[in-house]
Amino acid sequence: MNWQALVLTAKLASLASLILMVVGIPVALWVAYSRRRWKFLAESVVALPIVLPPTVLGFYLLVAFGSESWLGRWYQHVTGGTLAFTFRGLVVASVLYSLPFAVHPMVAGFRGVDQKLLAAARTLGAGKFKVYSRIVLPLAWPSLVTGLVLSFAHTVGEFGVVLMVGGNIPGVTQTLSINIYDSVEALDYRSANATALTLLIFSYLLLCIVYSLNQKLVLWENR
Amino acid sequence: MNPLKVQIRQTFSANRHQRFSLDVQFSSPCGVTVIFGPSGSGKTTILQCIAGLITPDSGQISISGEDVYDSSRTLDIPTQFRRVGYVFQHLALFPHMTAAQNIGFGIRVNGTEKQRLVRDALEKFRIAGVANHRPDEISGGERQRVALARALVTQPRLLLLDEPFSALDDELKEGIIRDLKRWLTENAIPALFVTHDREEARALGDRVLLLKDGKIAGEGDVQEAINTWRTNIACA
Numbered sequence: 003m004n005w006q007a008l009v010l011t012a013k014l015a016s017l018a019s020l021i022l023m024v025v026g027i028p029v030a031l032w033v034a035y036s037r038r039r040w041k042f043l044a045e046s047v048v049a050l051p052i053v054l055p056p057t058v059l060g061f062y063l064l065v066a067f068g069s070e071s072w073l074g075r076w077y078q079h080v081t082g083g084t085l086a087f088t089f090r091g092l093v094v095a096s097v098l099y100s101l102p103f104a105v106h107p108m109v110a111g112f113r114g115v116d117q118k119l120l121a122a123a124r125t126l127g128a129g130k131f132k133v134y135s136r137i138v139l140p141l142a143w144p145s146l147v148t149g150l151v152l153s154f155a156h157t158v159g160e161f162g163v164v165l166m167v168g169g170n171i172p173g174v175t176q177t178l179s180i181n182i183y184d185s186v187e188a189l190d191y192r193s194a195n196a197t198a199l200t201l202l203i204f205s206y207l208l209l210c211i212v213y214s215l216n217q218k219l220v221l222w223e224n225r
Numbered sequence: 226m227n228p229l230k231v232q233i234r235q236t237f238s239a240n241r242h243q244r245f246s247l248d249v250q251f252s253s254p255c256g257v258t259v260i261f262g263p264s265g266s267g268k269t270t271i272l273q274c275i276a277g278l279i280t281p282d283s284g285q286i287s288i289s290g291e292d293v294y295d296s297s298r299t300l301d302i303p304t305q306f307r308r309v310g311y312v313f314q315h316l317a318l319f320p321h322m323t324a325a326q327n328i329g330f331g332i333r334v335n336g337t338e339k340q341r342l343v344r345d346a347l348e349k350f351r352i353a354g355v356a357n358h359r360p361d362e363i364s365g366g367e368r369q370r371v372a373l374a375r376a377l378v379t380q381p382r383l384l385l386l387d388e389p390f391s392a393l394d395d396e397l398k399e400g401i402i403r404d405l406k407r408w409l410t411e412n413a414i415p416a417l418f419v420t421h422d423r424e425e426a427r428a429l430g431d432r433v434l435l436l437k438d439g440k441i442a443g444e445g446d447v448q449e450a451i452n453t454w455r456t457n458i459a460c461a
Contacts, residue, residue, distance in 0.1 A: 121278050122317035124304040126331030126379060136330070140321050 003196045006173050007181040014089070014177060015157040018096035022104040022153045023146070025097065030108035030149075031134055049102045056099065060166025063095050067167065087169045092177075095167040096157045104153040111145020112138055144215040151215075155208045159201065228415040229253040229383055233274050233284035247271070247281075247439040257409065257416045259426040259447055262436035268419040269314075271436075272385045275417070276311050277304035289382045310376035310384040310414075314391065316368055318360040324371045325356040331379040346374040350404055366397040373401070377408055384409065384416040390425055402428045423451050 033045055051059055067085035068074045077085055085091035115138050123133045139146070161179040168175030170184060178197055185194035232250040247267040260268045273279045275286055277293065280301055286294040288309065293302040318327050329343045347353040350370040355363045360371070369389060376384060390398045406429060409416055420426050426433060430447040443450065 116317070118313055118315065118317040119319060121276075121304075122311065122313060122319075123330070124278070125276055125307075125309060125311035126375065127305045127308070127333065128331070129305055137319060 003193070003200065004176075004178070004181045007176050007178050007197075008200075010089075010173065010175075011158055011177040011179075014092055014096060015154045017093050018100060018157045019104075019150050019154040021093070021097050022100060023150060026101065026104035026108060026149060026153075027139070027146070029101075030105045030112060031138070033105065034109045034112035048105050051099045052102050056160065056162025057166055059099060060095065060163040063091075063098070063163070063167050067091055067094075086167065087171065087175060089168075089174055092164060092168045092175055095163050096160065099160055099163045100153040100156045103156045104149040107145045107148040107152060108142070111142035111148070114145075115141045144218060147215050148212050151208050151212050155205055159205065228255060228289050229258075229275070229417065230285070230287045231271065231275060233271070233281040233286065235270060235274065235279075235281040237270075245439060249436070249439070249441050251434055251441055251444065253415060253417060254432065255413065255415050256431035257406075257418050257429050259430035259433040260417060260419045260436055261421065261423075261426055261433050261451070262442075263421060266436045267439045268421075268436055269387050272311070272387050272417065272419055275307075275383070276309050276385055277302065277307050278311075308379070308382045310379065310381035312372050312376050312384070312386045312389040314388045316360075316372040316389065318368060318372055318375070320360055323357050323359055324352060324363065324367070327360070327371055328375045328378055330375065333379075342378055346378040349408060350374040365392055366401065369393060369397075369401055370404070373405055373408075377412070377414065380412065381414060384414050386416060386418040386420075388420055388422075390420075391422070395424075398425070399428070405429070426451055 029048065033041065033048070064086055065071060066073045067077070069078060069084065074084065074086075077083070083090075085094060119137055119141070120133055123137050128136070158177075159179055160177075161183070164175065164177050164180055165183075168177075168180075170176050170180050176184070178201060182194050182197050182201075185191070185197065230252045233247065235247040237245045237247075245265075245267070247270050249267070249271060260271060262268055270279065274281045274284075274294070275288070281294070281296070283296040284294065285292065285296070288307065292298075292300055293307050294300060319330065322330070325343050325347065328346050329339055332339045332342055334342070343356075344353070347356050350373060352363075352367055352370045352374065355367050355371075360368055363371070372389065390401065393401070402425070408414070416429075418426070418429055426447055433445060433447040433450045434441055435443040435450070445453075
């Protein structure tokens with residue numbers, strides 16, 4: 003078991019999930035409640051990582067992070083460094099790649115909140131922020147946790163994007179999934195098995211949390 | 226000055242072949258005006274337009290002399306600024322909040338003043354004993370009282386009641402209507418009360434509008450008018 007890769011993966015998944023909570027909640031609220039006709043265009047962009055091969059996303063991110071792109075040049079101008087093959091680059095890539103896994107459960111949770119409650123809050127003088135913070139978010143909390151857990155688990159297991167954007171630098175960009183690939187390439191099946199089994203058990207436990215929360219939500223709604 | 230003036234037109238398409246048009250104009254004096262009519266006649270739509278929950282196709286709505294909607298001026302004040310109390314048919318109490326938190330939700334002051342207002346409302350509506358209970362832990366009558374207290378504690382310019390008593394038995398209904406009437410009189414809050422129950426209309430209303438197929442088919446004093454319309458409504 004490569005502990006360095008485990009710590010790095012945990013750090014990456016935690017950071018990406020926290021950023022996804024901050025970014026994902028407003029995106030999900032907009033998707034759930036906006037009546038814009040062109041909403042489907044934005045929804046499709048958010049959902050793109052689900053259908054796109056990770057290498058495609060990884061390739062374009064690598065191009066975007068490079069010094070030839072405006073983003074890469076801007077980042078270099080501001081920080082003096084580059085995003086490609088760095089931990090920060092991995093965080094940005096993970097946030098984009100896991101966005102739909104955070105947003106979709108939240109959207110489903112927000113849409114499940116009784117519209118009459120939102121109308122009642124508005125007649126009581128509540129603006130959008132108060133309606134969302136006092137009514138929608140507390141009532142849809144299991145979907146927030148589901149989004150958090152799924153985005154964490156997805157970031158832990160991602161491979162293609164990480165390899166494209168971060169490469170395989172131990173202690174910097176080598177995550178557990180890259181470490182398994184590395185071990186197999188070196189014919190070290192024992193190490194690969196230990197890491198793979200850890201990921202398998204971890205993923206199973208996370209899914210147990212998600213489904214138990216969903217069950218709790220159903221019980222709450224049926225009280 | 227009438228506290229409420231309404232002139233709205235709204236067309237709904239249920240599907241490609243079915244259309245429903247609401248075309249009403251009325252003004253409502255102080256006291257409780259009942260909107261009486263059969264199901265599907267547009268009663269709830271009128272309340273939703275007044276509260277700003279839906280926007281009519283055209284018309285004008287003014288509350289206490291202030292225009293809140295005027296299609297000719299593209300004026301449409303958002304719901305939260307209309308200062309209208311609304312009691313929904315299924316009450317719409319916030320399930321994750323206690324009775325006291327539900328009542329305090331719309332109060333804009335904080336601290337001891339807010340606590341005092343909530344306490345007063347709890348006492349006046351005889352629900353002090355369930356202040357710390359959530360809606361699913363209290364009876365139907367108590368839920369009703371919480372919904373009324375929540376809508377009234379903010380001192381709205383107008384109270385809208387959308388068949389809120391339909392799920393209650395007569396005895397409970399009587400007590401709640403008595404307390405509601407007292408509060409409305411003491412605080413001079415005009416109300417628009419949607420119902421298709423004659424007894425409720427008689428018990429709470431002062432004046433009545435008969436709504437039929439999206440149009441005002443008659444209006445008058447509640448005690449006289451309800452009896453006169455008995456035959457008409459039965460046929461509707």
